[in-house]
Amino acid sequence: MKRKYFTAIAAACVLVLLGSCSGSKDRLYLYNWIYYIPEDVIEDFQKESGIRVVVDSYASNEEMYNKLLAGGKGYDIVVPSGDYVSIMIAGGMLQRLDMGKIPNYANLDASALNRIRFDTGNRFSIPFMMGAAGVSVNKTKVSGYEHSWNIFERNDLNGRMTMLDDMREILGAALKYLGYSVNDSDPAHLEEARLVVEEWKPNLVKFDAESFARGFAGGEFWVVQGYAENVYIEYEPSRYSEIDFFFPKEGMPMYMDSFCILKDAENVEAAYKFINFMLRPDIAARVSDYLMLPSPNVPARALMTVTPNYQFEDLAKGEFKEDLGAQTLLLYNEVWRRIRVGN
Numbered sequence: 001m002k003r004k005y006f007t008a009i010a011a012a013c014v015l016v017l018l019g020s021c022s023g024s025k026d027r028l029y030l031y032n033w034i035y036y037i038p039e040d041v042i043e044d045f046q047k048e049s050g051i052r053v054v055v056d057s058y059a060s061n062e063e064m065y066n067k068l069l070a071g072g073k074g075y076d077i078v079v080p081s082g083d084y085v086s087i088m089i090a091g092g093m094l095q096r097l098d099m100g101k102i103p104n105y106a107n108l109d110a111s112a113l114n115r116i117r118f119d120t121g122n123r124f125s126i127p128f129m130m131g132a133a134g135v136s137v138n139k140t141k142v143s144g145y146e147h148s149w150n151i152f153e154r155n156d157l158n159g160r161m162t163m164l165d166d167m168r169e170i171l172g173a174a175l176k177y178l179g180y181s182v183n184d185s186d187p188a189h190l191e192e193a194r195l196v197v198e199e200w201k202p203n204l205v206k207f208d209a210e211s212f213a214r215g216f217a218g219g220e221f222w223v224v225q226g227y228a229e230n231v232y233i234e235y236e237p238s239r240y241s242e243i244d245f246f247f248p249k250e251g252m253p254m255y256m257d258s259f260c261i262l263k264d265a266e267n268v269e270a271a272y273k274f275i276n277f278m279l280r281p282d283i284a285a286r287v288s289d290y291l292m293l294p295s296p297n298v299p300a301r302a303l304m305t306v307t308p309n310y311q312f313e314d315l316a317k318g319e320f321k322e323d324l325g326a327q328t329l330l331l332y333n334e335v336w337r338r339i340r341v342g343n
Helices: 039-049 061-069 082-090 103-107 149-153 167-177 187-203 212-217 228-233 237-242 268-278 281-291 326-341
Strands: 027-033 052-058 126-131 134-138 161-163 204-207 223-226 243-246 252-261 318-320
Touching: 027 268, 039 052, 039 268, 039 281, 052 061, 061 082, 082 252, 126 281, 134 149, 134 228, 149 161, 149 167, 149 187, 149 223, 161 167, 161 212, 167 187, 167 252, 167 326, 187 204, 187 326, 212 223, 212 228, 223 228, 228 243, 228 281, 237 243, 252 268, 268 281
Parallel strands: 027 052, 161 204, 161 223, 252 318
Antiparallel strands: 126 252, 134 223, 134 243
């Protein structure tokens, strides 16, 4: 049977304008990625804690950040990737954490924690999942390809491919293809990367961070850049053999998504309870089984019943996206603007 997922849980109030609904000790407002936590895990937390969880979802870090920056209020927990953790710390948007309230933090893999540069010591963020976007190919439709970013150069697949609507993922892919860092700040290298993406772009249906997995599962798209967890969730297990998911040999941008409590959160104690619950080995195992991803939670690994789509070892050629700094970010934004709307 297909695994259940949700993008939002219906609640007594609308999350766009939380206002009068926030501040209750028996509620928690979670702003999270699409598909990221199975519904039954949320339900079990609600039963155990008596805290009602209200979920809103986003498809990219930029969407989440821009909404908060524009005045979005009422959320308690957000789940940004590492580069945005840095940005939000610098912007004073996150609370410094009381680690005494998160004893299950001790379950996290020290080797994963040691790779973190965006929040050394986890003062403001608690790692949730670590992974990377890769490429999914429908093997029943496509053959004769390398495990390389060069698949997006194939004119014969014109109109059957998508890439993420995500500046850092797209430019990071092109930079790695060229042999550079995903955090490269050299204007000449970024211009090279732009030209690579401009070569890929005519073969794409669109840049898409939301519906690529459904389109891939439905046969509309044959090659998509995206997250394995999104793709496999859309498939019946009997069809898994159709999918070839891979990380390109040149390397790829990598993410560490972390739980963070917002500075203006009103349900702080509920937030701590939720984060500690999510780091429980049995719960972490269920989440990793649902996503079919390796768990950064060491004792959870022995409890997993599903083989993940890749192992931590497969992430060795990945590189964490880091905060670029204001000036370099402006340069990236201009390169991305030219890609999206032209010169």
